[in-house]
Amino acid sequence: MSKVSRRVGVIGLGMASAPHAQSLIDLAGRVEVAGCFSPSAERRAAFAARHSLPVVDRLEALLEDPALSAVLLLTPPDTHAELVARCAAAGKHVLLEKPLDATPEGARAVVSAMEAAGLTLGVMLQHRFRASVERLAGLMRHGALGRPLTAAVSVRWWRDAAYYAQPGRGKRARDGGGVLLTQAIHTLDAFVSLLGLPDRVAGFAATSVLRKSDMDTEDVVAMALRYGNGMLATVNATTAVYPGYPERIEIAGSDGSAVLAGDRLEVQLVNGERITAGADGATLGGGADPMAFSHQHHRAVLSDFLDALDEGRRPRVDGREALKVHRLIEAMLEASGSGGSVEVGTS
Template sequence: MRATIVGAGAIAHAHAHALAKIDGATLTGVVDVDHERAKKLAEAFGATSVGTDVGAALAAGDVDVLHVCTPPSVHLDAAVAALAAGVHVVLEKPPVLSLAEMDVLLAAEAASSAALTVIVQHRFGAGAVRLRDLIARGALGRPLVAVCDTLWFRAPAYYEVPWRGRWETEGGGTTMGHGIHQFDLLLSLLGPWSEVRAIAARQARDTETEDVSMALVTFDNGAVASVVNSTLSPRETSVVRIDTERATVELEHLYGYDDSHWTFTPAPGDDDAADLWVPDASAPESGHLGQLAPTYAAFAAGEPPPVSGAEARRTLELAAAIYRSAFTGETVRAGNIGPDDPFARSMEGSGAPWAGTPSEPPPGPAPAPTGRAR
C-alpha cells in the first residue's frame, strides 16, 4: 500500500520509521507547506513524490493511505478530502478540534469506501494488551480504583509556536494535547465512562488554554478514577494505575513503555494472582509500529482497523466533558453534550474562566520579612 504523509514535522518521523518496517507498505509521498522540509523527510525515507498541496497529491491517484501529521486545526479538511477520494486516513491525535468536527469526519467515513483510524499507540504495548485481556475476562476481579497522571513539563518557549496554546488551532491545552494519550489508554482498559467532575486552570503559561486539569471519572463498570493533566511538572512522568479486587497493576513511563515499566502487586493473601502476570522481556516498546502494522493489515484486507473513528470519538467526548465540567462547575454525564451544546462546537465552550485576562507573571523572590513575627 502506498502511503503519503502530510505534515513533515517531528511526529511524521515516527510514522515514517514505522512504515519502513511494515511489509507491503511504502512511503511514496510527503506533503508540507514548507517544500524543503517535505523534501528532507522524503529523501530520508525514500519517498519519490514531494509537494505542498494535499489536494494535488490525492488527485494524482497514487495514494492508498494518507497520514495526517499536521497541527490539529487542519486535520479535518485533509481527512475529509482523502475519504472523499477513497483513501484510508491515519490521524494523529487529537484527531480534530471538537466533537462537531469529529461527527463531520465520521459522516465522511460512512460515505466513503475507505476507513479512518486515530493514532493511540499506547493501547498496543504488550502490557496494555495483557491487562486488557485480564480485565475483560474477569481474571483480576472487578476494577475498583484508578489513577491516570500525565505530569509533563513544557517551558514557556514551547508555546511560542503560533498554533500552540490556542483554542482555534490546538483545540485545547494539556487535556487535549498531552493527557489524551494516557486517558485514552485508561478508557481502553476500563471501558466506557459514565460521568465526570473536573477543574482546569491556567497557572503559569501565557496561553488561551489550560496548563493543568484534574478530573474525577466514574465508569460504567463502577470503577472510579482520578485523571490529572499538567505541563507544569518538572519531574515528568506518565502513570496509569488500576486497583482491582485481586491486584494493583501500575504503568509508569514517559513517552513510551515496554514490559519493564509495569508493576504487578497481588492483593495480600491472594498468592495465586501473581501467576496471572507473565512479563515478556522481549516485547518491543509501545509505539506507532505496534498500531500501524495491524492497521495496514486491516486496510489491505478490507476490514475495519483495530481502532475505529467511533472509539476515538469516545475519548474526545471525555476531553469535552472535562472542559464542560471544569468551566461550568457541573457534573457531565456521557451523552450529555449534544450537537447544540457549545462544548460540542469547541472545547472552549461557553468560555474559560480566565478568558480575556492576561496570565499571571511568575512571582519574584519573596520579600524580606519585616517587624516581629506573630
C-alpha cells in the same frame, strides 16, 4: 491472508512526522511511499534529507493519484476535518494523527465523512499497542483483578517555554485544547480501552501561572470520574511538572491491583501472584523533548491499519473508538467550565 503492498502518501511534515516516517521505512515491504507533502518547501527539503523519502509540492499529486490507496494525515488538529473530507472525496483511506480534530463537531465530521464514503479510518492512539497495556487488557478480560473498585490516571509531564513558543502551540484555535487533547489523550485512551467511559465527571481545568502568556488552553487538570458500577476514579494531568515523570494508570480491584508506569506493568493479586510486563517505567516523551520515544508503537498501529485494509476489518483504533476519549475530554472541559458534574455523552 497474504499481505498487499500499498501505495501511500503522507500529508504534514512537522514534528510528528518522524516516527511515522521511520515506521514506513521499517514496513517498506508492505508500502510504497508515493510522496510526502507539506506546503513549506523548507520542511519538504528537511524531511527528504532526514528520511530519504520522496516529497511532492502539491497536495493534488497525492489525492489525484489513482494508484494511491491510503494517506497518513499528520497536520495540525484544526485542519483535520477539511483534509479528511478531501481524502474521502478522493477515495483514500486515512491513518490520522490524533486528535480527530480541534473541535467536537469537527471530530464527529471526520468519522462521518469516512463512514459515508465507505473508507477505513485509523487513528494514531498508539498506547493501546504497548505490551504492558495489551497484557493488562487481557488480564482484565479474564477478570484477574476481580471487580474494579477505584482507579487513577496521572500524567505529570513537562513542556518548556520553547515548546509553547511554536506558533499555535497550546492555542485553542489550532490545537483545540491543552494537556487533555494534546498530551494526556494517549493515556486517557488507554484508560478508556481498559475500563470504558464513566457516567459522569466533575472537576477543574486551568492554565497555570507558568503559562498564562503562552497559551489559552489548560495545562493543569484535576478531575473525578464516576462509573455506573459504583467505581470511582481520578484524573490528574499537567505539563507543568519539571522534569516530567512517567504517566501512570492505577487500577484496584477486589482481587488485586495493577500499576502501569510508562510501558511497565506491575500486578499484585490477592492470592500472592505477581505479574510484570513491558519495558522499564522511564518517561516516554514526557519531558522537554516530546519526541523522546521509540517509534515501535507507531509502527504497530500502521501495521494494524494495513492489516485491516487487507482483511476488510476495522483497525483496532478506528474513528468510533477514538470518539470515546474525545467524549471524555469534552465532558471534563465542560465540567470545569460549569462548575458542576457533567454526564459523559454517547454520540
